[in-house]
Amino acid sequence: xxxxxxxxxxxxxxxxxxxxxxxxxxxxxxxxxxxxxxxxxxxxxxxxxxxxxxxxxxxxxxxxxxxxxxxxxxxxxxxxxxxxxxxxxxxxxxxxxxxxxxxxxxxxxxxxxxxxxxxxxxxxxxxxxxxxxxxxxxxxxxxxxxxxxxxxxxxxxxxxxxxxxxxxxxxxxxxxxxxxxxxxxxxxxxxxxxxxxxxxxxxxxxxxxxxxxxxxxxxxxxxxxxxxxxxxxxxxxxxxxxxxxxxxxxxxxxxxxxxxxxxxxxxxxxxxxxxxxxxxxxxxxxxxxxxxxxxxxxxxxxxxxxxxxxxxxxxxxxxxxxxxxxxxxxxxxxxxxxxxxxxxxxxxxxxxxxxxxxxxxxxxxxxxxxxxxxxxxxxxxxxxxxxxxxxxxxxxxxxxxxxxxxxxxxxxxxxxxxxxxxx
Ligand code: ATP
Ligand code: MG
Numbered sequence: 001x002x003x004x005x006x007x008x009x010x011x012x013x014x015x016x017x018x019x020x021x022x023x024x025x026x027x028x029x030x031x032x033x034x035x036x037x038x039x040x041x042x043x044x045x046x047x048x049x050x051x052x053x054x055x056x057x058x059x060x061x062x063x064x065x066x067x068x069x070x071x072x073x074x075x076x077x078x079x080x081x082x083x084x085x086x087x088x089x090x091x092x093x094x095x096x097x098x099x100x101x102x103x104x105x106x107x108x109x110x111x112x113x114x115x116x117x118x119x120x121x122x123x124x125x126x127x128x129x130x131x132x133x134x135x136x137x138x139x140x141x142x143x144x145x146x147x148x149x150x151x152x153x154x155x156x157x158x159x160x161x162x163x164x165x166x167x168x169x170x171x172x173x174x175x176x177x178x179x180x181x182x183x184x185x186x187x188x189x190x191x192x193x194x195x196x197x198x199x200x201x202x203x204x205x206x207x208x209x210x211x212x213x214x215x216x217x218x219x220x221x222x223x224x225x226x227x228x229x230x231x232x233x234x235x236x237x238x239x240x241x242x243x244x245x246x247x248x249x250x251x252x253x254x255x256x257x258x259x260x261x262x263x264x265x266x267x268x269x270x271x272x273x274x275x276x277x278x279x280x281x282x283x284x285x286x287x288x289x290x291x292x293x294x295x296x297x298x299x300x301x302x303x304x305x306x307x308x309x310x311x312x313x314x315x316x317x318x319x320x321x322x323x324x325x326x327x328x329x330x331x332x333x334x335x336x337x338x339x340x341x342x343x344x345x346x347x348x349x350x351x352x353x354x355x356x357x358x359x360x361x362x363x364x365x366x367x368x369x370x371x372x373x374x375x376x377x378x379x380x381x382x383x384x385x386x387x388x389x390x391x392x393x394x395x396x397x398x399x400x401x402x403x404x405x406x407x408x409x410x411x412x413x414x415x416x417x418x419x420x421x422x423x
Pocket of ligand 1: 148149150152154156258292293
């Protein structure tokens with residue numbers, strides 16, 4: 001893509017009211033635009049990142065055997081009354097129609113998926129199954145803050161599983177927990193798996209996935225040696241204690257909750273009378289699990305964990321594009337044509353290999369401003385073609401994470417980039 005043709009460009013200065021790195025850089029770099037507090041437009045580069053994150057999550061859910069669906073955001077009041085959540089969930093947006101009907105705006109989808117399962121599920125032969133969606137959620141958060149970390153309209157992957165027995169549910173729950181860790185790692189994030197609501201010894205276990213960064217609003221008691229963590233809100237342990245898993249030392253750190261999984265037991269199948277007939281012809285309650293990943297919050301968390309004072313540093317797996325190509329203008333017409341022609345060929349060769357390139361082809365922008373934009377936008381690799389590099393039949397190669405650049409010959413550059421982008 002030529003940068004000159006992208007309408008959503010960078011701003012010279014960050015928004016004055018940004019309260020976090022992701023709010024600052026995503027807006028300044030033209031990845032998102034804030035419509036109002038907690039509500040964002042995802043611009044071309046931001047949407048590219050969001051799509052990659054969601055594709056990684058999708059692949060991990062598919063690998064569990066879950067089937068993707070899409071459920072409505074406009075939801076009937078009766079379903080929320082059936083679960084006793086219409087009057088008790090404070091963040092639920094409620095709408096009034098012109099015919100005096102009331103609706104909920106989807107904050108979560110247990111109220112849709114459980115009656116849906118009721119229509120298809122008859123016997124033990126229909127179980128187990130899991131289904132998920134990646135969709136927009138609406139929540140009347142008292143305080144929208146920290147950029148895309150806490151929005152009033154945001155993206156979530158939510159999966160729901162249905163089982164005949166606790167053993168089956170527990171096994172699927174554990175498989176999902178492992179798939180979550182894989183998904184975060186593939187997005188370039190390290191997470192702690194934190195026992196929530198009393199931990200594994202309660203009847204209905206729940207786990208949170210916490211990306212450790214100082215920008216987090218959750219306080220976690222985490223082991224310095226193994227993956228053990230406990231949310232300090234429910235912690236039975238304290239700082240300095242020995243880790244119950246490995247004996248390491250526990251310390252207090254801050255985390256962003258990027259996912260949450262729940263063993264729901266029969267909470268929702270009770271509400272909707274969701275049963276199955278077992279091998280002996282007896283009717284039994286279906287057991288359920290639900291599993292959420294905040295995909296837009298995940299994008300913000302990746303920025304919180306991967307930036308410096310100049311801008312974002314995207315992990316290769318989720319970068320909007322791998323290569324940020326810069327051409328510098330020359331006063332000499334022949335040299336200028338040579339630079340642009342070389343860049344054109346390089347872009348064609350890279351794109352033929354499926355490598356995504358942003359080409360900053362602008363002719364009226366100073367080199368310093370182009371370099372600053374490349375650092376702000378944060379693609380993993382910057383390639384520069386200038387009069388100077390042309391004389392060496394080379395490009396200048398600089399990775400976002402390193403301070404120094406080096407020259408790479410034209411004849412080698414496509415192959416070297418091909419190696420570099422392999423995740
Ligand atoms: P939190 O504790 O942060 O308020 P939650 O426990 O209410 O979140 P869930 O209902 O479990 O969240 O939703 C699943 C995931 O969706 C969360 O782990 C989080 O990553 C994401 N999420 C929840 N609320 C928001 C929000 N307001 N903005 C962006 N992402 C959110
Ligand atoms: Mg939570």
